[in-house]
Amino acid sequence: MNYSHAFIPTLREVPADAVIVSHRLMFRAGLIRKLANGLFAYLPLGLRSFRKVEKIVREEMDAVGALEMKPTVIVPGELWKESGRWDLFGESLLRLKNRLENDFVVSPTAEEAFTAIVRDELSSYRQLPLTLYQINTKFRDEIRPRYGVMRSREFVMKDAYSYHTDEASLDETYQAIGHAYRRIFKRCGLTVIPVKADSGAMGGSGSEEFMVESEIGDNTLILCRSCDYAANAEKASCAADYALSESMEAAADTPPYEKIDTPDLRTIDELCASFKIQPNKFMKTLIYRAVNIELDLSSAPGCAALKRSKPSKDAPLVYPEAFFAAVIRGDLDVNEVKLAAVLKASEAVLACDADVVRLTNAPVGFAGPIGLTDLPVIIDKSVSAMNDAITGALEKDTHFNHVAYGRDFTSWMIEDIRTVKSGDRCPLCGGELYTKTGNELGHIFKLGGKYTSSMNVTYLDENGKNQKPIMGCYGIGIDRALASVIEEHHDDAGIIWPASVAPFHIIIIPIKYSGEVKRRADQLANELTKAGFDVLLDDRDERPGVKFNDADLTGIPWRVIIGEKGIANKKAEIKHRREKENRMIDLNKAVVEIVQNIHDELNQLKK
Ligand code: ATP
Ligand code: MG
Secondary structure, three states: OEHHHOOOOOOOOOOOOOOOHHHHHHHHOOOEEEEEOOEEEEOHHHHHHHHHHHHHHHHHHHHOOOEEOOOOOEEEHHHHHHHOHHHHOHHHOEEEEOOOOOEEEEOOOOHHHHHHHHHHHOOEHHHOOEEEEEEEEEEOOOOOOEOHHHEOOEEEEEEEEEEEOOHHHHHHHHHHHHHHHHHHHHHOOOOOEEEEOOOOOOOOOOEEEEEEEOOOOOEEEEEEOOOOOEEEOOOOOOOOOOOHHHHHHHHHHOOOOEEEEOOOOOOHHHHHHHHOOOHHHEEEEEEEEEEEEOOOOOOOOOOOOOOOEOOOOOOOOEEEEEEEEEEEEOOOOEOHHHHHHHOOOOEEEEOOHHHHHHHHOOOOOOOOOOOOOOOOEEEEOOHHHOOOEEEEOOOOOEEEEEEOEOOOEOOOEEEOOEOOOOOOEOOOOOOEEEEEEEEEEEEEEEEEOHHHHHOOOOEEOOOOOEEOOEEEEEEEEHHHHHHHHHHHOEEOOEEOOOHHHOOOOEEEEEOOOOHHHHHHHHHHHHHHHHOOOOEEEOOOOOOHHHHHHHHHHHOOOEEEEEOHHHHHOOEEEEEEOOOOOOEEEEHHHHHHHHHHHHHHHHHHHHO
């Protein structure tokens, strides 16, 4: 392809909202343009790399037996009402009506569409397992689209859905796709950290996220210095930093709990300063409001009168709202995502002051577990070992001293709801945990019967009995993967594409595109194209400096410079984008050398 016809509008300047490298470089190198906030167009050069990422994803998905198909992007709202997500998905779901006033959604993900199709075709166990996928447009009305195509509103996802008769079959596909993902990211030149998205402490895993390290990452990863434990902070657990049994025995020696005056001391910091003790002597009690709770609360304190309802016709029964007390050691923090997971709630957030006052009969700052009989009390595991603590006393300006869990109060649930921090101990090996921030590129997930139940999918088993299949789902963001390649492979001058996803493998730069130089440049371009490579020939009437800068910015891996002087000696200059200096080689050896190098790199990425 000749540069003059390639529509590569490179730029020196970038818009102020482009704060990360990939966003800046995708603009400057003429890969993308913005149509509106969160909506990006790929220009021809960008689309070339985009298609190469798609191709790698497609090859590896096909290699594990997944079958590509193409449902629609616009899906009947009816299906989303069946699954319950019409109401539960929230504001990021774009809902629309057609001229007949029928409801539709613009797919943000496609469990419903795939499951509806499978439901109509599935009759016998002989059709399972079945893994289907698409590489298709998604729309999510993200609150804050940012970082270019990293978090946009319209993007392309490879999403796969698998259907099985049993756990073992689901696990086999889940593992195979997990391996395919590792190969996909490797081939794109991406260094990913696979992270257990459940706690991982129990060994089994029903969910794994593939993260790339990134300063602007939305996820905090918890990693172990001594073993390969890696978990999302939303789910991470840590080893207990107390000896449970010893301290429970010691409770016998604790004096009975007593009231102490704590005028105007509401926060742990104020109490610590006043009593000259450490925060870990306190039990902190926080009141949470949770919504859409699937957990059965019929026996939970104060919840008997709560009614369950269905957000939509076939959705599971949920409690629309309920309040809970969470008690945790004073030096630790409650992790709201873990708390919501324990409650099977869509969200758990701190209750407002008015609700705290109403539910605890005390001003804010004096909540405590003793006497809190009308609220389900969830204690963090850290509290179960505390035998001589200070807690709020449900009364203005008052706390209790010498409080022991088990002796002075019990709980409705003991769970791990703490936020794991750097310095905590690994749940697997006891090593030191540290944190990194990361971006999620892909996610694999065992869904079980969630959608096949709500959408009523059945098949007949060997004995002619009706059964529900179980499901897995598997996503990769193509745009985000592409942007992440640039984040990992660039320098001050521009992108440095891995050969596997480079828009062109080779750029040929004739110093002046005429006469013998033109003839030799055309010839080289033809030979390299015949060898199966993508070649860009910079035929523009520009100064060499401009051409070199554009070649650096667009990141094309191999550059061949052909000038009059070199040709006289049958030489050309070649350089890989990573190298600083040009090398002189025989013009007639250029093809062999470049072809060999690119093959080597592609093979290396496949290993
Ligand atoms: P995030 O937490 O980053 O919003 P998610 O958990 O919503 O991601 P999934 O629903 O698992 O993501 O979607 C699968 C993949 O789709 C993600 O791993 C990511 O690569 C991609 N993706 C999700 N949202 C966006 C977006 N707004 N822009 C670009 N890619 C996205
Ligand atoms: Mg999201």
